[in-house]
Amino acid sequence: MRRTAFISLVILAVTASVAKAQNSSNTWYDDKYSMFIHFGLYSALGGVWEGNEIHRGYSEQIQSHAGIYSDVYEKVADTFDPVNFNADEIVALAKRAGMRSVVITSKHHDGFCMFKTETTDFNSYDSTPSHRDYMMEMSEACRRGGVKFGMYFSLVDWHYPGASNITSHNANPIPEVHHQLNLAQVKELVTRYGDVSELWFDMGSLSPQQSRELYNLVHEYQPSCMVSGRLGNGYYDFAVMSDNYYPEATLQTPWQSCASMFDETWGYRSWQVRGSSHDKAQEKLRSLIRVASGGGNFLLNIGPMDDGAVVPFEAAVLEEIGKWLDRNGEAIYGTTQSPFRSRFAWGGVTRKSNVLYLILSGKRPSSGEITLPVKDNKLLKAEGPAKVKLQKDALSVKFDADAYTGDIKVVKLTFKRPVLPAESKQTNTRITKNSYCCQDYYTNYRSDVSYTWNTHSTRKLAGVCFTYTATDVDKQVEVTLDGKPYAYTLHKDAPKSIMQARVAESNRYVCHTRKSTFDADAHDLFSPSVSPDGDKEAKWQSVALDHQTVEARPFQTVYVMETVTSPCEQEVIMEVGAGNGVELYVNGYSVMKHLNPYRCAYRMEKVRVNLRPGDNQIVLRAYNRHERNIEWHLKVSDDQNIYSTPVYLPDFRKSSSHTVTIRQADEDSQHKDCELYNLRMIF
Numbered sequence: 001m002r003r004t005a006f007i008s009l010v011i012l013a014v015t016a017s018v019a020k021a022q023n024s025s026n027t028w029y030d031d032k033y034s035m036f037i038h039f040g041l042y043s044a045l046g047g048v049w050e051g052n053e054i055h056r057g058y059s060e061q062i063q064s065h066a067g068i069y070s071d072v073y074e075k076v077a078d079t080f081d082p083v084n085f086n087a088d089e090i091v092a093l094a095k096r097a098g099m100r101s102v103v104i105t106s107k108h109h110d111g112f113c114m115f116k117t118e119t120t121d122f123n124s125y126d127s128t129p130s131h132r133d134y135m136m137e138m139s140e141a142c143r144r145g146g147v148k149f150g151m152y153f154s155l156v157d158w159h160y161p162g163a164s165n166i167t168s169h170n171a172n173p174i175p176e177v178h179h180q181l182n183l184a185q186v187k188e189l190v191t192r193y194g195d196v197s198e199l200w201f202d203m204g205s206l207s208p209q210q211s212r213e214l215y216n217l218v219h220e221y222q223p224s225c226m227v228s229g230r231l232g233n234g235y236y237d238f239a240v241m242s243d244n245y246y247p248e249a250t251l252q253t254p255w256q257s258c259a260s261m262f263d264e265t266w267g268y269r270s271w272q273v274r275g276s277s278h279d280k281a282q283e284k285l286r287s288l289i290r291v292a293s294g295g296g297n298f299l300l301n302i303g304p305m306d307d308g309a310v311v312p313f314e315a316a317v318l319e320e321i322g323k324w325l326d327r328n329g330e331a332i333y334g335t336t337q338s339p340f341r342s343r344f345a346w347g348g349v350t351r352k353s354n355v356l357y358l359i360l361s362g363k364r365p366s367s368g369e370i371t372l373p374v375k376d377n378k379l380l381k382a383e384g385p386a387k388v389k390l391q392k393d394a395l396s397v398k399f400d401a402d403a404y405t406g407d408i409k410v411v412k413l414t415f416k417r418p419v420l421p422a423e424s425k426q427t428n429t430r431i432t433k434n435s436y437c438c439q440d441y442y443t444n445y446r447s448d449v450s451y452t453w454n455t456h457s458t459r460k461l462a463g464v465c466f467t468y469t470a471t472d473v474d475k476q477v478e479v480t481l482d483g484k485p486y487a488y489t490l491h492k493d494a495p496k497s498i499m500q501a502r503v504a505e506s507n508r509y510v511c512h513t514r515k516s517t518f519d520a521d522a523h524d525l526f527s528p529s530v531s532p533d534g535d536k537e538a539k540w541q542s543v544a545l546d547h548q549t550v551e552a553r554p555f556q557t558v559y560v561m562e563t564v565t566s567p568c569e570q571e572v573i574m575e576v577g578a579g580n581g582v583e584l585y586v587n588g589y590s591v592m593k594h595l596n597p598y599r600c601a602y603r604m605e606k607v608r609v610n611l612r613p614g615d616n617q618i619v620l621r622a623y624n625r626h627e628r629n630i631e632w633h634l635k636v637s638d639d640q641n642i643y644s645t646p647v648y649l650p651d652f653r654k655s656s657s658h659t660v661t662i663r664q665a666d667e668d669s670q671h672k673d674c675e676l677y678n679l680r681m682i683f
């Protein structure tokens with residue numbers, strides 16, 4: 001007889017953790033589009049050193065990529081006199097471009113501070129002939145122009161003696177003495193230049209405590225400032241994607257994609273081949289539309305020249321986008337993400353209350369029409385180059401002949417009620433809430449922060465039941481029933497084996513990549529003849545092991561692949577072990593992914609996987625940040641037991657609709673993966 005452990009209910013203090021960017025007082029979320037500026041000592045070199053074009057790496061990192069000694073690089077400051085840097089002109093350009101804020105580099109990896117600082121003479125005020133504080137000039141110009149002011153700050157520093165040395169990845173752990181320098185410089189930045197709308201931390205690989213201290217320091221002096229995800233360890237107000245990267249899926253956290261005019265550089269490059277500014281404008285406008293359709297903000301970069309003037313090509317690109325926004329900005333500013341979870345080849349979709357904007361930035365459908373799922377609604381008005389009808393649950397849109405000629409056009413549709421995401425109406429299916437977990441530049445990924453079920457039960461239900469593996473026993477979870485949270489502990493109740501039939505393991509391979517990021521999500525089967533992560537040097541080798549410890553380098557991944565042959569469709573438990581980060585694929589799909597506790601050397605866990613009849617491909621990704629070894633483990637577990645805990649939900653009523661959400665309690669970040677993929681909720 002299963003022990004009925006009706007867990008005592010603890011109604012948790014409801015913590016009103018509203019995402020900062022989406023509450024009414026902060027318009028960051030509505031701004032959608034801002035100017036990034038990479039301007040520093042590196043601009044004076046324009047990607048050239050000793051007469052040679054430096055084609056390796058970003059031009060703002062020329063000191064590293066041209067191998068310039070610090071004492072030699074310092075001398076560049078002696079003649080750094082960008083007489084044509086005019087902050088008011090840049091703010092005027094930002095406004096013509098439709099950009100709502102400016103985020104300018106205060107200090108880049110080279111350690112040169114573009115502001116007067118007491119912490120080092122290696123700054124634009126004390127070490128250059130013009131004695132200028134560019135943060136002061138830009139913050140005052142922004143205030144005069146009515147544009148918000150933000151700053152980029154690099155957490156690595158190639159000049160400061162107490163910092164780590166230059167690495168190929170710029171995501172070094174930060175020595176404590178360097179952290180103290182960062183705290184001192186950031187305190188100057190958040191106390192001397194008025195309101196700061198955004199602090200865009202970059203690179204480094206901080207400890208949770210270091211991230212927390214910088215996050216708290218910024219908000220102590222700038223409560224409304226939005227802190228970027230690259231601060232690390234989940235201490236952020238908006239997630240930041242990798243450079244020039246756009247998330248494939250919808251994120252339920254404020255997020256931003258940052259883009260340079262050309263992928264190869266953020267800082268000025270005198271020998272850049274630029275081509276047509278119109279083509280570039282159309283390219284970046286489509287990026288803006290794609291980001292806004294996903295509910296994100298778009299930060300587009302300019303790199304002022306050695307004399308401080310804006311590159312005419314870049315100004316032309318911004319002004320062309322600005323003209324489109326003058327006519328169509330309503331479809332971008334103040335909108336939220338598309339209610340349709342998939343991206344469309346024909347264009348983007350944004351939403352503002354009960355209005356949908358179809359932005360025709362893609363390719364005209366060969367049929368000339370599209371159909372969108374819209375339920376329980378009424379179309380009140382359609383404006384733009386299309387004939388639109390709402391019949392029952394389908395919105396049919398027939399595009400006019402010229403809908404895709406010339407300028408990118410917008411179809412504006414006004415409905416009786418907001419068009420909400422389809423899954424918000426799904427019942428008895430698991431709806432995942434995704435956030436974005438940022439640990440450092442290479443280690444960020446879309447995390448599952450909670451699971452929700454909209455139930456419509458007909459049976460008399462006193463409660464629900466969880467089932468899970470031994471790994472999940474003693475986890476503290478929070479179940480929210482129609483908004484009311486309850487705390488539970490997953491107990492080691494009477495075990496029940498789930499394996500219906502024996503399986504066979506075979507064809508095991510291992511592959512060590514050189515450097516990879518954690519965010520890659522495979523949706524195809526791996527092949528022993530194809531190097532993963534596009535790393536041609538990484539070869540699969542056949543192994544007969546199910547556990548191994550190998551030497552590792554920073555940001556390296558070890559892949560382990562095996563075939564599990566099952567006589568039937570069944571669920572089995574795999575043993576999965578890794579260090580800093582772990583991911584498990586079943587037949588090409590990622591079924592589990594999370595980072596282990598900070599600097600975790602190894603952790604083994606039991607994961608439930610669904611097998612189809614015949615061969616199944618199981619792949620483990622063991623991801624390393626800064627450990628010297630990677631220890632991995634992959635095999636079908638000998639322990640095929642699951643455990644269960646019936647839980648009593650007092651307000652659960654027969655034949656009524658409920659919304660049940662579950663997440664792992666006591667999470668110190670709202671962005672961490674809940675690690676509850678083994679949990680099955682049985683209503």
Ligand code: GLC
Pocket residue numbers: 038058060061170202203243258266441
């Ligand atoms: C990367 C580069 C840095 C650049 C930044 C912009 O972190 O290392 O040079 O400033 O991207 O996003």
